[in-house]
Amino acid sequence: MPDNIYLFFLFYFTILFSIIGYGFFFNHVIGISHNSINFGYTGLFGLFLGLIISYLSNFFLAHDYIFNSIFIIVGLFLFSYTLLKKFSFYKKEFLILLIVFFCLFISSLVFKTHDDFAYYHFPYTYYLTQQDLALGVGQFNYGFRTPSSIFYLSSLFYLPFIEYYAFQFAAIYILGFSNIILLKNFYYLFADIKFKKIDFINYLSLFAFIFINILFYRISEHGTDRSAQILIFLLVIEILYFANLNKFSSSNLLYVYTLLAIIISLKSFYFLYLLFLFPLFIYFFEKNKNLYLTIKVFIFNRSTIVLSSLIFFVLATYFFNTGCLIY
Numbered sequence: 001m002p003d004n005i006y007l008f009f010l011f012y013f014t015i016l017f018s019i020i021g022y023g024f025f026f027n028h029v030i031g032i033s034h035n036s037i038n039f040g041y042t043g044l045f046g047l048f049l050g051l052i053i054s055y056l057s058n059f060f061l062a063h064d065y066i067f068n069s070i071f072i073i074v075g076l077f078l079f080s081y082t083l084l085k086k087f088s089f090y091k092k093e094f095l096i097l098l099i100v101f102f103c104l105f106i107s108s109l110v111f112k113t114h115d116d117f118a119y120y121h122f123p124y125t126y127y128l129t130q131q132d133l134a135l136g137v138g139q140f141n142y143g144f145r146t147p148s149s150i151f152y153l154s155s156l157f158y159l160p161f162i163e164y165y166a167f168q169f170a171a172i173y174i175l176g177f178s179n180i181i182l183l184k185n186f187y188y189l190f191a192d193i194k195f196k197k198i199d200f201i202n203y204l205s206l207f208a209f210i211f212i213n214i215l216f217y218r219i220s221e222h223g224t225d226r227s228a229q230i231l232i233f234l235l236v237i238e239i240l241y242f243a244n245l246n247k248f249s250s251s252n253l254l255y256v257y258t259l260l261a262i263i264i265s266l267k268s269f270y271f272l273y274l275l276f277l278f279p280l281f282i283y284f285f286e287k288n289k290n291l292y293l294t295i296k297v298f299i300f301n302r303s304t305i306v307l308s309s310l311i312f313f314v315l316a317t318y319f320f321n322t323g324c325l326i327y
Contacts, residue, residue, distance in 0.1 A: 012169065016169075017075070018074075019047055020075075021074075021082065022045070022046035023041075027042060027045060037093070039094070039180055041181060045258060050153055051152060055149070061132050063129045063155040063158055064129060064158070065158070068155075068157065068159050101172075121224075125151045125167050148224035154167045168219070179213070183209065185201070201241055204237060205237055224266050224267050231262055232273070238256050239256060253297070277298070
């Protein structure tokens with residue numbers, strides 16, 4: 001950690017706001033109204049977009065100080081422009097964001113790193129900051145044969161002054177954005193109690209929030225699978241939300257596809273979680289009795305077309321960059 005704790009704090013929130021900025025941009029491209037923006041999912045959208053930029057750019061450029069500084073500055077511009085323009089809509093969300101990530105900042109200062117951090121997590125991430133087109137590097141280190149998107153994302157945080165000390169931020173941001181989403185669901189639980197309604201999904205969000213923050217509290221020790229496991233809780237909740245909607249909502253399916261894409265990119269064997277879409281597809285078909293509508297919702301919806309292409313892009317780039325392809 002840098003000797004100056006204030007410098008560490010400054011970069012922690014600077015990178016965070018930049019990610020939110022890219023999330024705002026993603027919301028605009030997809031067409032999500034500012035009235036329904038959730039800062040938790042906006043942050044995950046920003047991480048997802050950063051992941052795509054990281055994978056694509058590394059074919060041509062190393063993620064050095066110059067490239068990463070430009071990436072962060074552009075994100076900060078998008079964040080400042082959008083927040084100032086619509087601050088009245090975002091001030092409550094922004095306050096929750098600050099509280100959650102301030103608490104996580106304190107917890108990030110303790111505990112050791114993951115056992116594999118020195119083995120291949122740090123070397124692989126640092127390699128991406130020094131070289132472009134990481135093809136066939138699995139021959140140098142067995143751990144390099146199983147890269148994760150969290151390495152590519154973390155390589156974007158290699159910046160002047162703080163250097164490689166921000167490599168742990170990606171896991172913190174995933175946990176923080178997930179907590180914001182679950183806390184908002186928990187807030188809706190009080191509204192349900194007030195109107196004497198019972199929504200089991202909100203109770204599930206409460207239990208997921210408690211479980212995640214008790215079992216996964218050692219943020220610095222998170223590996224590539226811990227972040228994916230946290231997002232799997234959100235995935236199950238969003239699938240249940242989607243299955244229980246009386247009326248189709250493209251935003252919920254957007255969340256499902258985005259979560260699936262990030263989860264799969266974090267660990268390749270999570271590709272199996274795509275199987276969750278089959279019972280959801282069948283359930284939607286049985287509910288509407290219209291095959292054309294079901295196919296249109298799951299495949300030809302604007303959001304799902306974009307996200308499906310990004311999922312396959314992440315997977316293709318993942319396999320292309322693994323050392324498994326060359327022996």
